[in-house]
Amino acid sequence: METIKITQDVELSRIIQGLWRLKNWNFETINTVNFMHRCIELGVTTFDTAEIYGDYGVEEEIGKALLWDPGLRERIQLVTKTGINMKSPVRSYKIGHYDTRYEKIVASCKESIAKMNCGYLDLFLIHREDPLIDHDEVARALHDLKEAGLIKAYGVSNFDPFKFEALQKATGDQLATNQIEVSPVCFEHFNSGLMDVLQKHHVHPMIWSPLAGGLLFTSNDPMYVKVRRKLEEIADRHHSTPETIAYAWLLYHPVKMMPISGSSSLERLSAACAAFDVKLSHEEWYEIYIASGQQHLR
Ligand SMILES: NC(=O)c1ccc[n+]([C@@H]2O[C@H](COP(=O)([O-])OP(=O)(O)OC[C@H]3O[C@@H](n4cnc5c(N)ncnc54)[C@H](OP(=O)(O)O)[C@@H]3O)[C@@H](O)[C@H]2O)c1
Structure with missing residues (x-):
């Protein structure tokens, strides 16, 4: 760890x-x-x-x-x-x-x-x-x-x-x-400039609801489903799980996030820890960034 x-x-x-x-x-x-x-x-x-x-x-x-x-x-x-x-x-x-x-x-x-x-x-x-x-x-x-x-x-x-x-x-x-x-469906702090201010001060954020409180894997709302499909697709490429990929996405960011898992399951906590072994590509990070349809690249 x-x-x-x-x-x-x-x-x-x-x-x-x-x-x-x-x-x-x-x-x-x-x-x-x-x-x-x-x-x-x-x-x-x-x-x-x-x-x-x-x-x-x-x-x-x-x-x-x-x-x-x-x-x-x-x-x-x-x-x-x-x-x-x-x-x-x-x-x-x-x-x-x-x-x-x-x-x-x-x-x-x-x-x-x-x-x-x-x-x-x-x-x-x-x-x-x-x-x-x-x-x-x-x-x-x-x-x-x-x-x-x-x-x-x-x-x-x-x-x-x-x-x-x-x-x-x-x-x-x-x-x-x-x-x-922060999560693949929550971008407020990317858009506000907070990530940049934190990097300016060399401050690492703790990240709550990294799996959107479980909704990433339970909701039938189309926004969540789109992200889930993308996480599954990338997980297949890495012989991993969608949960692990969601954590790997957070860990990839240069601000050095510290995700807080809220699960009662040690298996799910292990899946979070497994994210250190996944090497996402730069392009995969962006695939997840835009998957929910909320973030648009200009
Ligand atoms: N500062 C703040 O304002 C603030 C606000 C909210 C939370 N927090 C902190 O952040 C921590 C994490 O937040 P969170 O609990 O929302 O995090 P989370 O890890 O996004 O959500 C945890 C919830 O998702 C469920 N879950 C996880 N993986 C799942 C899956 N694959 N399928 C179905 N359900 C799944 C868990 O159920 P199981 O238990 O069954 O796995 C649990 O109910 C909190 O405990 C708290 O310490 C801080």
Whole structure:
């Protein structure tokens, strides 16, 4: 497994396991522990979650796993996110909203660490753009958390190029990643210029929903079907699988993406890891780029 050093102190596995859907998997704690061990055996040592995942419940499940097997902590990198106040039976917000004020960021970080029994976070992200963001205040909160040893690195998620640049400046170039959606049906960040801004800053994005949340392989919508057929065709050429080709397509890009697999299946995670052995041609990358019909070359 390739790894990527996103800061001096933090090195992530290039394929990451996402735990957004963990509560749907109905795992007992021992299943979560075993699942994490199997991921590590595949070289997938980085795990992604967020304060709000599983109706504020996923971090607790991770915490139970780390209590069960405390040896796990030093073998993995934990990434979590803050900044969304989601309407939920376990929170008293009248409406869902964003909150990136100093007190929220600091309290949320401490709560995540307590829930996960993990001592510190390897990477802490601002989950979404906040129209009320005060860049200097956010930068100060993240800086203070790092100084206090509660987080090793920090970054953002779903930030467009302008918002990324603005916070990057306020932090003195300390944003270690931008976690964004990219897949053969999702091109927002190619079109916005974000890929170019990230390369300018030598920042490698984490990629969510790399298989469009499974729709690449389950949807009958013509757009998905066209992409699926193309992935199958290229997979045949490489004696591989369409899932592996989708990951190989992401890994090919020079920005050095770190895809987050959201599957509960270790077989599917292995298919993601197999992408390092596939050498797509430049032309094959473009075949997939235009397959959905959304991207046009001029
Ligand atoms: N920052 C953000 O705003 C944000 C937003 C969304 C997600 N994320 C992160 O990104 C991670 C990955 O996102 P994701 O879960 O959407 O990723 P994904 O890997 O694109 O989708 C995973 C889903 O697809 C299904 N799937 C995978 N391969 C399949 C196949 N061949 N046939 C049928 N179904 C298939 C999986 O089902 P099985 O479990 O049955 O394999 C699972 O339900 C999340 O866990 C989370 O950590 C971040």
